[in-house]
Amino acid sequence: MASTLFRRLGIATLDAAGTVHTQANLLVEGNRIAYIGQEERPADRVVDGDGCLAIPGLINTHHHLYQTLTRVMPEVQSAELFPWLVAQYPVWARMGGEAVKVSSQISLAEMLLSGCTTASDMFYVFPRGSDVSLEHVIEAAAELGIRLHAGRGSMSLGQCAGGLPPDSVVQTQEEILADTELMIDRHHQAEPGGMVRIDVMPCSPFSVTRELMEASRDLARRRGVLLHTHLAETLDEERFCIERFGMRPLAYLEAMGWLGEDVYVAHGIHFNDEELDLLARTKTGVAHCPSSNMRLGSGICRVVEMRQRGVRVGLAVDGSASNDGNNLLLEARQALLLARLRTGASSMTPLDALRLATNGSADVLHRPELGSLEVGKVADIAIFDLNRIEYAGAVEQDPVGALLLCHPTPPRYVMINGEIRVEHGAIKGLDLERLLKRHNELVRALRGQPERV
Ligand SMILES: [Zn+2]
Structure with missing residues (x-):
C-alpha cells in the first residue's frame, strides 16, 4: 500500500x-x-x-459544469434567472458531446485548483438529436481524478406544455428514466470513498412535470441514491408554483413526498420560518450558492438561521454562467461575507464558513468518510x-x-x-494549454463566431 x-x-x-x-x-x-x-x-x-x-x-454541492461555454455571455450579464435561462437555452441546444466533456474538464480543473476534491454536478441539457450523454461529464472527472456526484438532470416540461425551456431540449419521461437507471447500473459506486455516484436530479419545478418529479423520487428511493433539484431560488419561481400548482415551492415538494434525508435542494433562498422548520424536521439538505445568488440578484439564503435550526447546509459555486468562477475557497469567503450582511458580523466565523464547504457539504452528500x-x-x-x-x-x-x-x-x-x-x-498529467484552446474554439463555434473577437 x-x-x-x-x-x-x-x-x-x-x-x-x-x-x-x-x-x-x-x-x-x-x-x-x-x-x-x-x-x-x-x-x-x-x-x-x-x-x-x-x-x-473542499466539497461542492451544486454545479452545471458545462456552463463555462456561456460564461460572461454579454446578453445576460445583468439578467435575472428566467430571462437569463431563456436567452441561453438556444445556445445550450447546440452543444455536442465534446463541448460537454471539454467544458466539464475546464470547470473541474478550475475547482481542483481552488482545493475542491468532490463535486456534485447537475447536468440537464440533452439536445434532441445530439450525442450528449452524462458519460461525457463522468469521463471528464475520471481523467482528472476528482470525485464526482454525477447528477442525471432532466427537463420534461417544454414551452408547448407551459414550461420555460424550448421543446428541443426536453426529453420524454421514458427516455429520462431509462437513461437514469442505465447510468446508475453502469457507474454508481455506493461504497465509502466511491469516486462516482449517480444522483437523480430533475431540474426545477418550472422545467419538469409533476409526473416526472414523482417517478424520479420512486426511482431514486428504489435504487438508494440521492435526489436533488433547484428550489426557492427566485420569486419568479414562487409565482410560477403558486399559479400552476396552487402552492409555494416547498409545499409542492412536500405534497409529492420529496422531502427527507435523501434530498438536497439548490439555493433555498425564499423560505419563511415555518419552511425552515420543515426542512430541519425532514432533514432535507440545502446547497448554498452565494455568488450565483448575488450575480442573478436572487436574494440571500438564510444560512445562519438554517444552521441554528439544524438544517443540513453545504456550499456550492453553481454553474459558471451565473457565478463565472469555479473557486470554492472564494465561495466560502463569499458565504461568510453574505451571511454577515444579513445576520451580523458575529453570526458566522471563518471556521463556520470552512465547515460549510467541508463537513456541511459532506453531510449534504451523505459522505461521512469525507x-x-x-x-x-x-x-x-x-x-x-x-x-x-x-x-x-x-x-x-x-x-x-x-x-x-x-x-x-x-x-x-x-x-x-x-x-x-x-x-x-x-x-498532474493535464495539458491545460491545449484544453483551454479547444474549449475556447468550441465556445466560438457555439456562438457562431468564426474569429475571436
Ligand atoms: Zn443550478
Whole structure:
C-alpha cells in the first residue's frame, strides 16, 4: 500500500472540536488517513509542508459544469434567472458531446485548483438529436481524478406544455428514466470513498412535470441514491408554483413526498420560518450558492438561521454562467461575507464558513468518510502555502482566519483518494494549454463566431 507523509505543517482538521495542529505530521496509507500528530512516521514519499496549512478537500454541492461555454455571455450579464435561462437555452441546444466533456474538464480543473476534491454536478441539457450523454461529464472527472456526484438532470416540461425551456431540449419521461437507471447500473459506486455516484436530479419545478418529479423520487428511493433539484431560488419561481400548482415551492415538494434525508435542494433562498422548520424536521439538505445568488440578484439564503435550526447546509459555486468562477475557497469567503450582511458580523466565523464547504457539504452528500482530517477518513486534502503575500501578517495571527478572510490563493498540493492530483500548483498529467484552446474554439463555434473577437 503506497504511503505519503506530509511533514511539519499546520492542519485544520475540521473535526467536531475544531482542532488545529501546528507543525504536525499527517500520514496517508492507501486512500486513508493513517496518522496525525508529532511523530515522524516512515512513508514511501515525504512532502515537506513547512509554512503550509492542510484542510479537508473542499466539497461542492451544486454545479452545471458545462456552463463555462456561456460564461460572461454579454446578453445576460445583468439578467435575472428566467430571462437569463431563456436567452441561453438556444445556445445550450447546440452543444455536442465534446463541448460537454471539454467544458466539464475546464470547470473541474478550475475547482481542483481552488482545493475542491468532490463535486456534485447537475447536468440537464440533452439536445434532441445530439450525442450528449452524462458519460461525457463522468469521463471528464475520471481523467482528472476528482470525485464526482454525477447528477442525471432532466427537463420534461417544454414551452408547448407551459414550461420555460424550448421543446428541443426536453426529453420524454421514458427516455429520462431509462437513461437514469442505465447510468446508475453502469457507474454508481455506493461504497465509502466511491469516486462516482449517480444522483437523480430533475431540474426545477418550472422545467419538469409533476409526473416526472414523482417517478424520479420512486426511482431514486428504489435504487438508494440521492435526489436533488433547484428550489426557492427566485420569486419568479414562487409565482410560477403558486399559479400552476396552487402552492409555494416547498409545499409542492412536500405534497409529492420529496422531502427527507435523501434530498438536497439548490439555493433555498425564499423560505419563511415555518419552511425552515420543515426542512430541519425532514432533514432535507440545502446547497448554498452565494455568488450565483448575488450575480442573478436572487436574494440571500438564510444560512445562519438554517444552521441554528439544524438544517443540513453545504456550499456550492453553481454553474459558471451565473457565478463565472469555479473557486470554492472564494465561495466560502463569499458565504461568510453574505451571511454577515444579513445576520451580523458575529453570526458566522471563518471556521463556520470552512465547515460549510467541508463537513456541511459532506453531510449534504451523505459522505461521512469525507469532510474532515481524522484517522480513518478518506485522504482528500488541500494544502495551501501561507508564505504568500496574500497572507502576510495574517499567518502570524490565525491560519484558518487567514485562509478565509484574505484573498484566496491556489493550493500547493491537492490529494484525492490518496493520490496527489495537484503538485506545486499544477494539475498532474493535464495539458491545460491545449484544453483551454479547444474549449475556447468550441465556445466560438457555439456562438457562431468564426474569429475571436
Ligand atoms: Zn443550478
